[in-house]
Amino acid sequence: MALTEIQDQIIEEFSAFEDWMDRYNYLIELGHDLPAIDPKFKTDEYLINGCQSKVWLHADFENGKMYFTADSDAIIVKGIVALLIRVMNKQEASEIMNADLYFIDKIGLKENLSPTRSNGLVSMVKKMKMYSLAYYAKHKD
Amino acid sequence: MPMIPDKPTVSIDIDLIRRNFPVLQTQVHGKPLVYLDNGATTQKPRVVIDKLNELYESKNSSIHRGVHFLSEQMTGEYEHARETVRNFINARNTNEIVFTSGATGSINTVAFSFGEKYVKEGDEIIVSEMEHHSNIVPWQMLCARKKAKLKVIPFDENGELIQNEYKLLFNDKTRLVAITQVSNSLGTVNPVKEMIRFAHDHHVPVLIDGAQAVQHSSVDVQDLDCDFYVFSGHKVFGPTGIGVLYGKEIMLDALPPYQGGGDMVDCVKFEKTTYNELPFKFEAGTMNYTGAIGLGTALEYIGSIGFDAITQHEKSLCAYTHNKLKEIEGLDIYGNAKEKISIFSFLIQGLHPLDTGMILDKMGIALRTGTHCTQPVMDHFQITGTIRASMAFYNSFGDADRLIEGLKKAVSMLK
Numbered sequence: 358m359a360l361t362e363i364q365d366q367i368i369e370e371f372s373a374f375e376d377w378m379d380r381y382n383y384l385i386e387l388g389h390d391l392p393a394i395d396p397k398f399k400t401d402e403y404l405i406n407g408c409q410s411k412v413w414l415h416a417d418f419e420n421g422k423m424y425f426t427a428d429s430d431a432i433i434v435k436g437i438v439a440l441l442i443r444v445m446n447k448q449e450a451s452e453i454m455n456a457d458l459y460f461i462d463k464i465g466l467k468e469n470l471s472p473t474r475s476n477g478l479v480s481m482v483k484k485m486k487m488y489s490l491a492y493y494a495k496h497k498d
Numbered sequence: 499m500p501m502i503p504d505k506p507t508v509s510i511d512i513d514l515i516r517r518n519f520p521v522l523q524t525q526v527h528g529k530p531l532v533y534l535d536n537g538a539t540t541q542k543p544r545v546v547i548d549k550l551n552e553l554y555e556s557k558n559s560s561i562h563r564g565v566h567f568l569s570e571q572m573t574g575e576y577e578h579a580r581e582t583v584r585n586f587i588n589a590r591n592t593n594e595i596v597f598t599s600g601a602t603g604s605i606n607t608v609a610f611s612f613g614e615k616y617v618k619e620g621d622e623i624i625v626s627e628m629e630h631h632s633n634i635v636p637w638q639m640l641c642a643r644k645k646a647k648l649k650v651i652p653f654d655e656n657g658e659l660i661q662n663e664y665k666l667l668f669n670d671k672t673r674l675v676a677i678t679q680v681s682n683s684l685g686t687v688n689p690v691k692e693m694i695r696f697a698h699d700h701h702v703p704v705l706i707d708g709a710q711a712v713q714h715s716s717v718d719v720q721d722l723d724c725d726f727y728v729f730s731g732h733k734v735f736g737p738t739g740i741g742v743l744y745g746k747e748i749m750l751d752a753l754p755p756y757q758g759g760g761d762m763v764d765c766v767k768f769e770k771t772t773y774n775e776l777p778f779k780f781e782a783g784t785m786n787y788t789g790a791i792g793l794g795t796a797l798e799y800i801g802s803i804g805f806d807a808i809t810q811h812e813k814s815l816c817a818y819t820h821n822k823l824k825e826i827e828g829l830d831i832y833g834n835a836k837e838k839i840s841i842f843s844f845l846i847q848g849l850h851p852l853d854t855g856m857i858l859d860k861m862g863i864a865l866r867t868g869t870h871c872t873q874p875v876m877d878h879f880q881i882t883g884t885i886r887a888s889m890a891f892y893n894s895f896g897d898a899d900r901l902i903e904g905l906k907k908a909v910s911m912l913k
Binding site for chain 1: 527850851852853856857860867868882883907911912
């Protein structure tokens with residue numbers, strides 16, 4: 358599924374929620390369901406330190422597509438991580454590099470991706486794009 | 499902790515006071531705001547907001563320079579604010595009151611000017627383990643500049659400074675002690691008067707960071723006998739961007755200026771410039787005169803309520819909140835000093851502070867999560883951060899109840 362289609366799907370899902378606690382409960386659920394990152398990647402090397410919460414991110418590349426696994430010590434943040442992975446996983450590296458992640462704003466989580474929130478998510482998105490750029494540059498020929 | 503009353507005794511009319519603060523009437527995410535982030539900044543009473551409007555609408559003019567009516571009027575108000583601050587902390591005279599950009603600006607001023615004059619290679623500055631970063635980093639910068647050393651007073655498991663350790667830090671290289679009166683992350687009220695006396699016995703001057711103290715109880719700099727005292731306007735119900743540096747006149751007089759510019763000079767020639775007298779020597783450039791006047795208005799407002807009433811209300815609110823927090827299973831409070839104000843840093847086992855803060859936010863409850871600019875305090879407890887609820891005199895017992903309700907909700911969602 359295309360990156361935009363997945364985003365639209367998420368927006369659709371969130372439109373069903375009437376209040377914030379429902380949205381957070383869903384994010385908590387997504388956080389719990391996020392496939393675990395391989396423990397060998399849960400090290401400082403893969404840590405994106407957000408001051409308030411931590412995010413670990415690992416990226417793989419196969420046949421032009423990106424594969425991400427991640428974790429966070431804060432469960433709501435982990436739920437947002439799960440959404441980002443759902444959108445970006447198995448996408449072409451070139452798609453991710455230029456991705457416009459409009460769904461974050463549409464589902465009301467914009468402030469969580471503001472540079473001042475310091476939860477690691479802004480850096481996570483940056484890292485996902487950088488990994489994609491690096492793999493793309495390496496394999497474009 | 500003091501004995502906890504079963505029923506709160508209200509000493510001042512909180513409902514009436516709350517009506518003085520427009521922000522407290524607002525809603526956040528559709529819920530009446532519960533503002534418990536007073537350690538970060540306090541809300542402004544109507545009189546302060548009105549004063550700022552009045553200044554900009556009908557009185558605005560640069561101070562200390564003009565020959566015209568508006569300038570003289572504004573200068574008069576600015577100097578009146580200085581007198582209000584003097585009275586608020588009971589300084590001897592207004593030469594001892596310097597307006598700055600905030601407590602941080604005040605500390606940086608002293609770190610530079612005092613450092614230039616008195617600190618040389620191998621000298622030592624004493625701070626404490628519970629200082630806000632603003633009372634650590636300027637001294638580290640001074641130490642780097644002068645090849646001096648920073649010595650640190652540790653605190654114990656209750657969050658009280660270990661006085662014996664403090665005394666052991668003194669030697670003939672000690673040049674200054676810089677400590678906070680009230681900890682912004684632990685709520686501890688330090689015995690600064692005794693600590694100042696000890697330092698003075700060793701002929702060492704003391705700077706007190708009063709940023710978290712002046713909004714909770716009355717301060718008398720002459721009684722404390724501190725050499726410098728600093729605080730921020732925005733944490734004491736005044737405007738942001740204004741702060742105070744108090745210094746004993748003899749001390750300030752001896753120090754070189756921090757920044758150069760307009761108003762701080764006496765006579766400028768390319769060969770040599772002479773500086774203005776106190777307090778103007780430390781007020782370079784066009785000052786934040788509206789901020790200073792707004793701060794004066796805020797201090798007058800506090801005076802109209804009185805610290806007897808404020809302290810009494812906060813004490814019972816502190817005890818009540820402490821009691822209620824302890825009812826939550828797995829909740830650990832960091833900072834259990836015998837003398838403390840209504841700042842609560844805590845963690846709930848199994849809950850990440852950021853998750854908790856995010857849920858409370860959507861319930862209309864504003865508090866802070868993280869390290870609160872005191873990373874060494876977090877390192878002491880080997881934690882990465884806490885949830886902090888910090889109260890002011892306009893907080894009600896109802897606010898405490900809403901906090902508890904919010905925390906219980908967070909527990910039910912996150913556990």
